Amino acid sequence: MVMEPLSKRLRLLVFLIFSALFVFILPIVILYASGYRFKSGLGIVRTGGIYITVPYDDAVVKIDGTEIGISGFLKRNFYLGDLTPSSYEVSVRKEGYYTWVHTLVVEQQIVSDARALLIPEEITLLRISSGLPASTSTRAVSTETWRTYLKAFESPMATTTTPSGAYDLAGNEAVFVEKGNVYVRWIDESASPSSNFCSRPSLCVRQMTIEDGRQTSTSAAYFAGGVVFRTTEGGVFIRESSVLPGSVLAPIYARRGADFRILDDGLVIKEGNNLYQVTGL
Numbered sequence: 001m002v003m004e005p006l007s008k009r010l011r012l013l014v015f016l017i018f019s020a021l022f023v024f025i026l027p028i029v030i031l032y033a034s035g036y037r038f039k040s041g042l043g044i045v046r047t048g049g050i051y052i053t054v055p056y057d058d059a060v061v062k063i064d065g066t067e068i069g070i071s072g073f074l075k076r077n078f079y080l081g082d083l084t085p086s087s088y089e090v091s092v093r094k095e096g097y098y099t100w101v102h103t104l105v106v107e108q109q110i111v112s113d114a115r116a117l118l119i120p121e122e123i124t125l126l127r128i129s130s131g132l133p134a135s136t137s138t139r140a141v142s143t144e145t146w147r148t149y150l151k152a153f154e155s156p157m158a159t160t161t162t163p164s165g166a167y168d169l170a171g172n173e174a175v176f177v178e179k180g181n182v183y184v185r186w187i188d189e190s191a192s193p194s195s196n197f198c199s200r201p202s203l204c205v206r207q208m209t210i211e212d213g214r215q216t217s218t219s220a221a222y223f224a225g226g227v228v229f230r231t232t233e234g235g236v237f238i239r240e241s242s243v244l245p246g247s248v249l250a251p252i253y254a255r256r257g258a259d260f261r262i263l264d265d266g267l268v269i270k271e272g273n274n275l276y277q278v279t280g281l
Contacts, residue, residue, distance in 0.1 A: 048106040049081035051113040052090060055225070059094040059118065079111075092116040102244045105200035113195050117225050117240045119250045120280045128268070128275040139277050146275075152261045153270045157219040173241065175210065175220045175227050182210035182220045182229045184241050196242040208243045221262055224281035228252065228260060228267065236260045236269060238281070252278060 054061060054071040061069050061078050069078050071092075083106045092100040097118040104112045126139040130146040141149070172188040186193040186206045198204035211217050215231035222228075226238045226248070235258040240247040252260075258271045267278040 046085070046108040047082045048085055048108055049079060049083055049111040050088060050090065050104055050106060051111050052078045052092070053113070053115040054078065054092055056092075056094060056097075056116070056118050059092050059097075059116070061116075062091045062093075063088050065089070081111075090114065092118065094118055096121055098248055098250055100240075100248060101246060102242070103246075104244075107201045110201045112201055114242075114244075115196070115225070117248050119226070119238060119248055121250075123250075123252050123281070124279045125253070125269065125276040126279060128277055149261075149263055149268060149275055150270075152263055152268075153259060157221065157261060173222075175222060175241070177217050177220055177229075180216040180218075181212040182217045182227065184208050184210055184227065196244075199243055205243060208241070210239050210241070211237075219260070221260075223262055223267055228262075230259055232256070252281075 050063060052061060054076055057072055059071040060067060061071065063080055068080055069075060071078075085106050085108050087103050087105050089101065089103050097120055100116045100118055102114060104114060106112050126137060128139050128141055128146070128149065130143045131140055172186060172191065172194070173184055174187050175182065175184045177183075184207070186197055193204045193206055195201075197206065197208060210220065210227050211229055211231070215233045217229050217231050220227055220229035222241075224238070225240075227241050228236065228238045230236050233256055234251075235254040235256065236252045237249065237254070238252055239249045252267070253269045253271070253276070255271060258269055260270070261268050267281065269276040269278060
């Protein structure tokens with residue numbers, strides 16, 4: 001059976017129909033690719049997104065009260081796109097830990113990102129002893145290690161020295177103590193600060209305050225994703241390195257006179273002649 005070719009008039013009609021569809025759809029595709037979305041009550045708006053890193057298992061992640069997932073070994077990052085520029089409350093909850101809650105600002109065509117820091121509500125301490133452990137709450141070390149640990153507390157905490165003073169470095173961040181207060185500074189002048197220095201994507205600082213209250217801070221260091229610092233009056237604490245309001249702050253060993261050192265990649269507390277290993281952070 002021989003098919004009849006389309007008439008010239010029909011071919012022209014088909015061409016015009018597809019041309020009209022192309023002209024109609026192309027702007028929509030371009031707008032979509034540029035981040036524009038139609039939002040009920042708002043019309044066409046340019047959207048952004050939120051990206052959360054959760055380096056813990058079994059933590060529930062919510063945005064504005066709506067659960068978007070539970071973290072696990074293969075699920076550490078959560079992304080929610082097509083968000084109207086606005087403020088969104090992001091929370092990460094895990095049983096036995098302080099809840100991480102921050103308000104993130106979403107701006108046009110920008111993904112606002114953050115890294116959750118979960119701190120146990122109860123810090124576990126193992127008393128360090130020289131010799132055999134007396135109980136399950138004791139960590140035994142050699143006499144040589146015991147003496148090394150004690151000696152580490154005899155001098156001010158070692159830090160990386162730079163022309164601007166004494167710092168503990170972590171990537172492009174540096175934590176330091178100045179006039180009894182603790183600060184974190186972005187030290188790479190050639191690069192923009194990371195998101196923890198930004199209250200919103202378009203508003204960032206190069207230095208943030210970790211502690212500037214009535215107590216006198218004497219030392220600080222990075223540990224377990226946060227900043228550990230010691231005050232003469234209050235003891236040892238840990239705080240999230242972030243400019244966002246409500247940054248996590250928790251006591252590790254809240255006793256006057258207590259001090260800390262980072263030894264053998266662990267956090268060691270000293271009170272009097274007693275040494276304790278912090279676990280669970």
